[in-house]
Amino acid sequence: MKKSLLLLLTVITLFSACNQDDEPIVQPIDLTIQVMVDESFGGDPMANAEVKLTNVTSTQTFSAISDVDGFVEFEALPSGTYDVVATRTFNQEEFSSTFGYSIEEEEVVFNASSPALVVNAQTSMPAMMTLEVGKVxxxxxxxxxxxxxxxxxxxxxxxxxxxxxxxxxxxxxxxxxxxxxxxxxxxxxxxxxxxxxxxxxxxxxxxxxxxxxxxxxxxxxxxxxxxxxxxxxxxxxxxxxxxxxxxxxxxxxxxxxxxxxxxxxxxxxxxxxxxxxxxxxxxxxxxxxxxxxxxxxxxxxxxxxxxxxxxxxxxxxxxxxxxxxxxxxxxxxxxxxxxxxxxxxxxxxxxxxxxxxxxxxxxxxxxxxxxxxxxxxxxxxxxxxxxxxxxxxxxxxxxxxxxxxxxxxxxxxxxxxxxxxxxxxxxxxxxxxxxxx
Ligand SMILES: [Ca+2]
Ligand SMILES: [Ca+2]
Known part of the structure; x- marks a missing residue:
């Protein structure tokens, strides 16, 4: 039993080594991002923003919603370079109840992007994203x-x-x-x-x-x-x-x-x-x-x-x-x-x-x-x-x-x-x- 497990592990290790070719060994990283809103809307943390990460090499995607303090956490993320997009969409009613003035648009979308966020052990945390919006x-x-x-x-x-x-x-x-x-x-x-x-x-x-x-x-x-x-x-x-x-x-x-x-x-x-x-x-x-x-x-x-x-x-x-x-x-x-x-x-x-x-x-x-x-x-x-x-x-x-x-x-x-x-x-x-x- 012990022998066969060891064998299996060996096989996996060999397989991984072959599969990774000459790429460096990837370390999983816990990534924390904080989403803020632009100064013209107060510069505060923004809850309920959707943050989407796309690994630029594997195209694997991850997404999460920010908490009341604007934080999102991605656990054990493969280290690498990510395209990060954050969006927060308000419909008319939610916008006016949040900011106090009505809008003509059906909805207002705040956006932030970070096209090449390098995620590794040296990445400073939290990574900051500032949501911006056109004229509202x-x-x-x-x-x-x-x-x-x-x-x-x-x-x-x-x-x-x-x-x-x-x-x-x-x-x-x-x-x-x-x-x-x-x-x-x-x-x-x-x-x-x-x-x-x-x-x-x-x-x-x-x-x-x-x-x-x-x-x-x-x-x-x-x-x-x-x-x-x-x-x-x-x-x-x-x-x-x-x-x-x-x-x-x-x-x-x-x-x-x-x-x-x-x-x-x-x-x-x-x-x-x-x-x-x-x-x-x-x-x-x-x-x-x-x-x-x-x-x-x-x-x-x-x-x-x-x-x-x-x-x-x-x-x-x-x-x-x-x-x-x-x-x-x-x-x-x-x-x-x-x-x-x-x-x-x-x-x-x-x-x-x-x-x-x-x-x-x-x-x-x-x-x-x-x-x-x-x-x-x-x-x-x-x-x-x-x-x-x-x-x-x-x-x-x-x-x-x-x-x-x-x-x-x-x-x-x-x-x-x-x-x-x-x-x-x-x-x-x-x-x-x-x-x-
Ligand atoms: Ca006059
Ligand atoms: Ca005059």
Missing amino acids: GDLLIKQVYFAGSNTREGASFRDQFIEIYNNSNETIFVDGLYVMGAYGKNSTRESDYDQPNGQYDWSQSVGMSADGDPNNDYFYTRWLYQVPGDGDDYPLEPGESIVIAQSAQNHKAPFTDTEGETISVQNPALTVDLSGAEFEVYVADVISNPMPSDIDNPGVPNMIAHYIFGRDFLLDNPGRDSYLIFRMDGDINDLPTYADPTDREITSETDVKIQVPKEYIIDGVEIQRAPTNLLPKKLTNDVDASYTYVPGGSFSSQSVIRKTASQVGDRVILKDTNNSSEDFTYLEMAAPKGFAN
């Missing part, structure tokens, strides 16, 4: 200060601003971004030109020739401005924002208006310092009767005006505007324009609105005056399922602001479920670059 998320409307501040003690409505935030994981150039107030019916009075929801029925607009549904596939301009730049002038890092001011002045301190008068406030605590705004609207060079407070701060680039409402960048201070940001290739002036459907006789004097395709929209927020005083919605439910408002109303110094969903590393991720009653709250005192929580 986009620009968001973060804060809208439409209410303005007390007309006697504050700055009235000249201190209004909009803040736009990079909620993605990559730098975005804001050059060319359009910022728009959506036009719509601001009364509940019925007319022959309404949709069932009370909003204008644009299909009845004189000369309407749009492809698709004029009411649900397009928005119409109440005002429209565009960030200047050639495409590479205004980079915005993840977690950073731009403030677009009506007038980029420190509204807390006295300043001189275009008529040489001093503008000052009795109670600086009611208003905001917009002298550090990234952009401002200046229309005094295009319209004949600008607000006296429409001053050009030479240190702050001016927005390009495409469609002006009123005498400056006037946001409806009771809260009857809704706001959109979008991008488009080509010339905005090539888009068709239509009068609102109650306007039945079109002349050269008719105020026609630019028709903006919904497919261009990046983000939108519907504003109302109060839950007890609702107007027909201007935005479609897929852009904003509900609305937000400031409880203090006009001249209250309050702003609507997006809630913070999560923080990964230094990057604050804002909540975005395309439902502003969920995504927004308000600040008692508007705060450029501030956060809600």
Whole structure:
């Protein structure tokens, strides 16, 4: 018995030796890999990542799933060179519950690869893999200060601003971004030109020739401005924002208006310092009767005006505007324009609105005056399922602001479920670059 076992072992040894030819003897190695996520998503260990190893010589494969600390272990792995691939796939629901913002894609796949990992006794453990992903998320409307501040003690409505935030994981150039107030019916009075929801029925607009549904596939301009730049002038890092001011002045301190008068406030605590705004609207060079407070701060680039409402960048201070940001290739002036459907006789004097395709929209927020005083919605439910408002109303110094969903590393991720009653709250005192929580 003993003899035959010995013989068998000898045979195996000989067989192995022959089979291995001149290759070195392979030692089994216990390999530990830790899977991390990219810094833009916090740089933390990533659980539930699939790690797949392929031996580049034998093509033998091994795979395992990372634990809560991002670790995977492969026991008694033949030493050699391996192609290592790690992936972590999130569906929409899992992504938004993990990171706090919704995605348009069906799923997001994070990847890491190490095409030639040498696994032997000298391999340092754990071997690190960092999962990366393409751009996830986009620009968001973060804060809208439409209410303005007390007309006697504050700055009235000249201190209004909009803040736009990079909620993605990559730098975005804001050059060319359009910022728009959506036009719509601001009364509940019925007319022959309404949709069932009370909003204008644009299909009845004189000369309407749009492809698709004029009411649900397009928005119409109440005002429209565009960030200047050639495409590479205004980079915005993840977690950073731009403030677009009506007038980029420190509204807390006295300043001189275009008529040489001093503008000052009795109670600086009611208003905001917009002298550090990234952009401002200046229309005094295009319209004949600008607000006296429409001053050009030479240190702050001016927005390009495409469609002006009123005498400056006037946001409806009771809260009857809704706001959109979008991008488009080509010339905005090539888009068709239509009068609102109650306007039945079109002349050269008719105020026609630019028709903006919904497919261009990046983000939108519907504003109302109060839950007890609702107007027909201007935005479609897929852009904003509900609305937000400031409880203090006009001249209250309050702003609507997006809630913070999560923080990964230094990057604050804002909540975005395309439902502003969920995504927004308000600040008692508007705060450029501030956060809600
Ligand atoms: Ca201005
Ligand atoms: Ca300026």
